[in-house]
Amino acid sequence: MQSLVLDFCDDVLIEGISIINSKFFHMNIFQCNGVTVKDVKVTAPGDSPNTDGIHMGDSSNVSIIDTTIGVGDDCISMGPGTTKVNISGVTCGPGHGISIGSLGRYKDEKDVTDITVKNCVLKGSSNGLRIKSYSSGSRGRYKDEKDVTDITVKNCVLKGSSNGLRIKSYEDAKSPLIASKITYENIKMEDSGNPIIIDQKYCPNKLCTSKGDADRVTVKDVSFKNITGTSSTPEAVSLLCSEKKPCEGITMSDVKTEYSGTNNKTMAVCTHAKVTATGVDKANTCAA
Numbered sequence: 001m002q003s004l005v006l007d008f009c010d011d012v013l014i015e016g017i018s019i020i021n022s023k024f025f026h027m028n029i030f031q032c033n034g035v036t037v038k039d040v041k042v043t044a045p046g047d048s049p050n051t052d053g054i055h056m057g058d059s060s061n062v063s064i065i066d067t068t069i070g071v072g073d074d075c076i077s078m079g080p081g082t083t084k085v086n087i088s089g090v091t092c093g094p095g096h097g098i099s100i101g102s103l104g105r106y107k108d109e110k111d112v113t114d115i116t117v118k119n120c121v122l123k124g125s126s127n128g129l130r131i132k133s134y135s136s137g138s139r140g141r142y143k144d145e146k147d148v149t150d151i152t153v154k155n156c157v158l159k160g161s162s163n164g165l166r167i168k169s170y171e172d173a174k175s176p177l178i179a180s181k182i183t184y185e186n187i188k189m190e191d192s193g194n195p196i197i198i199d200q201k202y203c204p205n206k207l208c209t210s211k212g213d214a215d216r217v218t219v220k221d222v223s224f225k226n227i228t229g230t231s232s233t234p235e236a237v238s239l240l241c242s243e244k245k246p247c248e249g250i251t252m253s254d255v256k257t258e259y260s261g262t263n264n265k266t267m268a269v270c271t272h273a274k275v276t277a278t279g280v281d282k283a284n285t286c287a288a
Contacts, residue, residue, distance in 0.1 A: 001022075009033075011034040100132070115152070116152045126162045132168055191231075200240060221248075250276070
């Protein structure tokens with residue numbers, strides 16, 4: 001089902017190969033340390049389900065460099081226990097973007113930390129760069145989960161993505177967790193929808209109880225720097241946070257996007273988000 005599986009490996013180099021039309025994940029990296037994927041091409045139809053390009057979990061010191069991925073699911077996905085990852089020079093599309101997650105499917109999941117994504121191009125993907133939940137769960141759905149922290153995304157271009165920079169968490173979280181120290185810097189949007197989204201009340205299947213458990217998920221210290229370009233939707237910024245646990249430490253500097261429609265004006269929709277902004281039209285950032 002999976003084309004290339006790396007389990008319990010150290011010091012691996014995958015270079016100059018093509019992987020085509022896997023029935024499931026094209027490459028799966030599990031409990032490995034020191035993996036480099038370089039100049040690899042991964043291809044599958046854009047409508048093929050669960051065909052992640054490269055998935056990793058419980059692994060550290062992974063580099064994905066100068067690689068082209070076009071699939072029917074996440075181009076790259078990072079599951080629990082993923083640390084010290086460098087993604088550079090990747091072209092993604094079609095696909096669901098570069099993702100941390102899905103997370104929250106199992107109990108006792110490990111931290112996801114020290115992730116860097118840079119110099120990447122995402123073309124026609126349903127999402128750009130995101131931290132996402134499992135379809136019937138999420139980061140925070142189970143007891144004893146850990147944190148998502150020290151995430152950096154910089155110098156990337158999003159072309160025609162349905163969603164841009166996205167953090168979402170399932171509203172029925174069962175235990176406390178923190179998503180923090182997340183930086184998006186020097187990101188150019190080219191006719192991408194919903195450029196900036198934080199959603200603490202994500203409910204994918206309309207089965208959520210809406211009993212206030214969203215206050216168990218903390219989103220804080222998220223920075224958006226030099227986010228420019230055009231949005232295919234008037235709503236360029238959407239920050240939907242919990243009343244009991246507002247998003248804190250959200251900073252925006254030089255965030256300047258224009259609507260590619262008739263009047264070129266974008267807007268922001270925010271609830272319970274504490275935002276500071278510099279070099280930005282405050283009406284488009286919800287800053288006080």
